[in-house]
Amino acid sequence: MRHLISVLLENEPGALSRVVGLFSQRNYNIESLTVAPTEDRSLSRLTLTTIGDDRKIEQITKHLNKLVDVVKLVDLTEGAHVERELMLIKVKASGAQRAEIKRTTDIFRGQIVDMTQNTYAIQLTGSSIKLDAYIAAIGGNIVLEVARSGVTGISRGEKILSL
């Protein structure tokens, strides 16, 4: 099963490489990874998606917790949560295609953020599934470039991940 794990990490040099290294060292996979400082500059929040059965996920969270730089973590997929990914995508857009792409983009609530005579750059946020669906809807053959941020998330309700 796919899990979304959020980690509060000491904002120290080398901390990120320890997390990433753990995954390759123990043969766990990382589907996506995002990281940035939080409102408290001494902490970073790192969110990763990984796939594994319960046993593997238990080992992953235990080993993450063992890292000295890891302050706290939560497996967001254990409860109700919101997850989002940002995609910037550049597509071929000329002639009649332009209106069609614009319409599809509107349906997905995307925005065109840049354009030339022959291209559009589009911004889209949502779940990874929605972003995949958008690419499928516009047709893969017009895609020139895709930049996705990786998934980040937050739990619903009163639950918080903080010190």
Add this chain to the structure above:
Amino acid sequence: MRSGPVVDLIEYTSERLNKVDLLSGGEMLLRALHDEGVEIIFGYPGGAVLHIYDAIFNQDKVEHILVRHEQAATHAADGYARASGKPGVVLVTSGPGATNAITGIATAYMDSIPMVVISGQVERRFIGSDGFQETDMVGISRPIVKHSFMVQDPAEIPLIVKKAFHIATTGRPGPVVIDIPKDVTDPKDKLPYDYPKSINMRSYSVPAKGHTGQIKKAVDILLSAKRPMIFAGGGVIQGEGSALLTRLTKKLGYPITNTLMGLGAFPGTHKQCLGMLGMHGTYEANMAMHYSDVVLGIGVRFDDRVTNSDVSKFCPDAKILHVDIDPASISKTVTADVPIVGSVSSVLKEMLAQVEQSTTRRDKKSLAIWWKQIEHWRERDSLAIPESEGEIIKPQSVIQTLFEITRGDAYISSDVGQHQMFAAQHYPFAKPRRWINSGGLGTMGFGLPAAMGVQFAFPDAVSVCVTGEGSFQMNIQEFATCMQYKLPIKVICLNNRALGMVKQWQDMQYGGRYSHSTYADSLPDFAKLAEAYGHVGIRIEKKSQLKEKMQEAFELKDKLVFVDVLVDPEEHVYPMAIKGGAMKDMILSKTERT
């Protein structure tokens, strides 16, 4: 990620400045080591650490031991730590000094040994420029350390040293690297020094006592067992739990087995002890594990050398009660029915109290039947030493003789191979911290430097290195260190003229094709070599001379004696687990299996 200095340790008021000393980074490091209680460090100098070496020269609190190879520095510090329970400390230069230390760090990591390794680094302004003797030590060592630090500013040194020792020695212990750029130790830059008295890290906490409810559950299951087995590992020794474990086991009257790392956790000489389990464990220990209905694993990690390769066949009828300080060790390979995370000693203490109070009655009748069965397995005498023809010396009998001469009371450091297994099988350890071996990584070359570390920890003790002629050549240069510091180590070399353990596998699985495992024609005369270094060398070739000549070696109390014993090269280590089988599946001799 943030870069640049992190100076958050102390706010210096002007008043305080008057009281504290002004020290350079190098001096601070030495002062901090002393304040941490470090008495001895093992190291080797080089460009990046010359400021630190100058600081060493100018003080007399911390003794520095000059080894002959950085790998040996780490193993010596490791041996010191295993024998004394105190953290081992290493100092190496950047680049090749640091990379030479890697094998020793990995060895300590696999066996959870507390160690602090200080490596020099190029000056801050050269980092990342492929400077002379630059290597990314924090990067290279990352997968084999508990944690690491790169010092960015001299002011950080006291706090980083404090943190490093705290992390290395608490919880599940392990090695910690401190990488120090050369200019951080510059004698010209003096700063106020103040060593933190205590430390509190928000991101690092040590598991507290085990959960009382879980312990109660475990105790209930344990007390109602019909075929119980206790199974103790290195965690019992590291966690200073041997005395409590011994009390609990005696109180329960249950059979117990120790892992290779746990030898001495419960006295191997006691009748409740079935010896070592696992790949080369005794018949009775492995059989009892397989047929048990309750297994209490304490300070163990269900390593594949214990469980055999297919964990689905491991102890099929047993409820598994697992006590360990590391939550990640629990249910990693074998799923625990009752997991207990906590320090071994705190959990054992509570278990003992609960056993004493519990109203659950032990099933005395089932236990008696169980012991009868075990005695029956024991009668198989799986460690019986095969008769030797004429004057041929069996390697096992050398260990037996060693046990007799030292009255089972020596510190035995070992290398890796058949000789290691013979020592583990035939030298029952009555006390913890006496058996010093590389169990997890299996590092050839560990033995001699580890025995040096033991001798530094206990100058008056008998420190023995049991080795093979293959392993010994991997750190043979340490003969010189032993001479410099007059270490009266007794080296017992089971010389089978081969990489015996490799050869054994080739005998058993590769039709006797000895691919690169023999070298009889090119072996040095070890006795003469020892003498060339200023030590004493004795060669034993005949069974009839064994006891007398070995005794002679031990009578030379203040000398290093290298005893080169030419043993039967055809001998194999048995019992041996059958690959892919359960614990009950063993090869018992060249002609018998279970």
